[in-house]
Amino acid sequence: MTEKGSGAPVARTVLQQCLQARLQVKPADEHSEAEFVQIERGMVIYICFFKGANDDILPKMVSSLLNLRLCEADSGKLVSVLDLPGSVLIVPQATLGGKAKGRGMQYHNNISKEDGLRLYDIFVSLCEKELKASAGSEADVTVEHGTYGNRQVLKIDTNGPYTHLMEF
Amino acid sequence: MTEKGSGAPVARTVLQQCLQARLQVKPADEHSEAEFVQIERGMVIYICFFKGANDDILPKMVSSLLNLRLCEADSGKLVSVLDLPGSVLIVPQATLGGKAKGRGMQYHNNISKEDGLRLYDIFVSLCEKELKASAGSEADVTVEHGTYGNRQVLKIDTNGPYTHLMEF
Numbered sequence: 001m002t003e004k005g006s007g008a009p010v011a012r013t014v015l016q017q018c019l020q021a022r023l024q025v026k027p028a029d030e031h032s033e034a035e036f037v038q039i040e041r042g043m044v045i046y047i048c049f050f051k052g053a054n055d056d057i058l059p060k061m062v063s064s065l066l067n068l069r070l071c072e073a074d075s076g077k078l079v080s081v082l083d084l085p086g087s088v089l090i091v092p093q094a095t096l097g098g099k100a101k102g103r104g105m106q107y108h109n110n111i112s113k114e115d116g117l118r119l120y121d122i123f124v125s126l127c128e129k130e131l132k133a134s135a136g137s138e139a140d141v142t143v144e145h146g147t148y149g150n151r152q153v154l155k156i157d158t159n160g161p162y163t164h165l166m167e168f
Numbered sequence: 169m170t171e172k173g174s175g176a177p178v179a180r181t182v183l184q185q186c187l188q189a190r191l192q193v194k195p196a197d198e199h200s201e202a203e204f205v206q207i208e209r210g211m212v213i214y215i216c217f218f219k220g221a222n223d224d225i226l227p228k229m230v231s232s233l234l235n236l237r238l239c240e241a242d243s244g245k246l247v248s249v250l251d252l253p254g255s256v257l258i259v260p261q262a263t264l265g266g267k268a269k270g271r272g273m274q275y276h277n278n279i280s281k282e283d284g285l286r287l288y289d290i291f292v293s294l295c296e297k298e299l300k301a302s303a304g305s306e307a308d309v310t311v312e313h314g315t316y317g318n319r320q321v322l323k324i325d326t327n328g329p330y331t332h333l334m335e336f
Contacts, residue, residue, distance in 0.1 A: 014182060014331055046331050059242045069272050080271065103248065104237050105332065151328045160319040162263045162271065163182055163214050165333065 009167035010053035011061060012096045014046040016161040017071055021089045023146050024153035034153075037144035043071060044156060044159050045127075048096035048112040058119065061168050062126040066134075072166060078128030082134040086125055090145035091152050092120055117148045177335035178221035179229060180264045182214040184329040186240055189257045191314050192321035202321075205312035210254030211239060211326060214297075216264035217279040217287050226287065229336050230294040234266045234302075238332055250302040256295055258313035259320050260288055 021044050022042050026035035045065060069078040071086055079086060094116070098105035111119070122140045146152050189212050194203035213233060237246040239254055249256060262284070266273035279287070296311045303309050314320050 012333065014333070023303045046329075064268065067271050068268060073305050078272075082239055091329075093329070093331050095332050096331055098332050100232065100334065103235050104246075128254060155328055157323045161214075161259075161261070161322055164263050164266050165182070166178065166268065 008052075010023075010050045010057060010159070011110070011168045012048050012050070013061075013065060014093070014096060015065065015068075015070055015164045015166060016044045016046075016156065017040060017158060018044055018089070018138050018141070019046050019157045019159055021156040022032055022146070023089060023091060023155075024151070025145075027151070027153075037146075038141060039087035039089045039144050042084065042088055042141065043081040044080075044089045044091060044097060044154075046091045046093040047120070047123065049116050050097055050109050051111055053111055053115070054123060055119065056086055057168050058122050058126055061099065062123065062130055064168075065166065066127065066130050068166075072159070072162075074125060082131065085131075085135045085139055085141045087141045088131060088143045090120075090124055090127060090143065091150045091154060092116075093152065111146045113149060120148045171325060175222075176218070178218045178225060180216045180218070181229075181244065181334045182216075182264060182336075183233065183236075183238055183332045183334060184324065185326060186210060186212055186225070186257070187325045187327055189322065189324040191257060191259060191321070191323075193313075193315050194322075195319070196235045202304045205314075206259070207255035207257045207310060207312050208271070210252065210256055210309065212250040212257045212259060212322075214240060214259045214264060215288070215291065216257065216261050216262040217284050218277050219279055219288055221279055221283070223287065223290060225336050226290050226294055230291060232299055232336070234295065234298050236332075236334075238330060240327070247249045250299065253299075253307055255309045256299060256311045258288075258292055258295060259322060260284075260314055260316045261320065281317060288316045297309070297327045329335065 028034040097110040187261040196202040
């Protein structure tokens with residue numbers, strides 16, 4: 001699965017296709033209700049960075065994920081989310097870095113929160129840029145994303161998630 | 169991530185926590201409506217077997233997956249799905265064996281459909297047996313599962329999926 005020729009992966013993604021997905025980006029508090037973002041048809045990207053990840057891998061990751069033929073067009077043919085065209089929901093998911101030790105999970109290989117947030121922000125920006133460049137501004141597709149470090153309250157509705165794992 | 173000491177993994181699972189999940193087990197046809205199974209709070213297990221997988225790994229896989237502390241109890245503490253107690257929805261997901269080649273995905277390492285179905289059936293039975301043994305027959309938890317080889321029309325509602333990858 002590792003797309004690098006050698007060495008341990010520095011990022012792990014899980015990809016699911018959706019008809020609709022909704023994610024909480026701000027929990028409710030005493031002053032306001034919870035806030036959500038939502039996409040219609042497209043792809044959910046769960047993402048986790050490991051120690052050793054740096055900015056250099058991001059353009060290739062984004063290009064690869066958005067151009068892989070993982071989405072089912074109306075014709076039944078598999079096309080990329082850019083070609084669909086579909087929307088993208090990016091979900092930071094540090095749990096993806098978990099490794100079982102006994103009955104518990106450890107996350108020792110995860111990147112620091114500070115570095116992870118920085119890479120996550122750039123990853124989101126690159127996805128937005130690439131989707132915009134591909135779809136044009138008039139297309140009804142967007143990139144939405146969760147708040148790094150928060151609980152990712154997620155609801156997803158699929159016609160088959162076609163779950164894939166991609167590591168970089 | 170690989171739980172075996174050495175060698176390539178023979179099974180890949182992705183685990184998500186849910187408040188509710190619903191899966192189609194029979195598509196609609198001209199005679200009848202689509203049929204679904206549904207669980208409430210618990211865990212969704214997406215599963216894919218690779219070439220080389222055999223019956224021997226199944227008891228350990230099931231025991232590991234059902235006993236890992238991946239679920240959030242009401243107290244906020246992490247407990248296993250058996251301890252929650254929660255339900256389990258098993259989703260066959262051959263796409264998890266995909267490997268990118270150019271812009272397409274290849275599944276050359278996946279087990280044959282016949283062998284995969286056999287292992288899947290045993291996996292489901294073992295999960296049912298272990299949940300029943302742990303929860304007792306009066307507990308309101310179940311194991312539900314998708315139809316191997318079908319499209320997995322899935323809807324999932326979470327309070328945070330806490331997506332984990334476990335390979336065996």
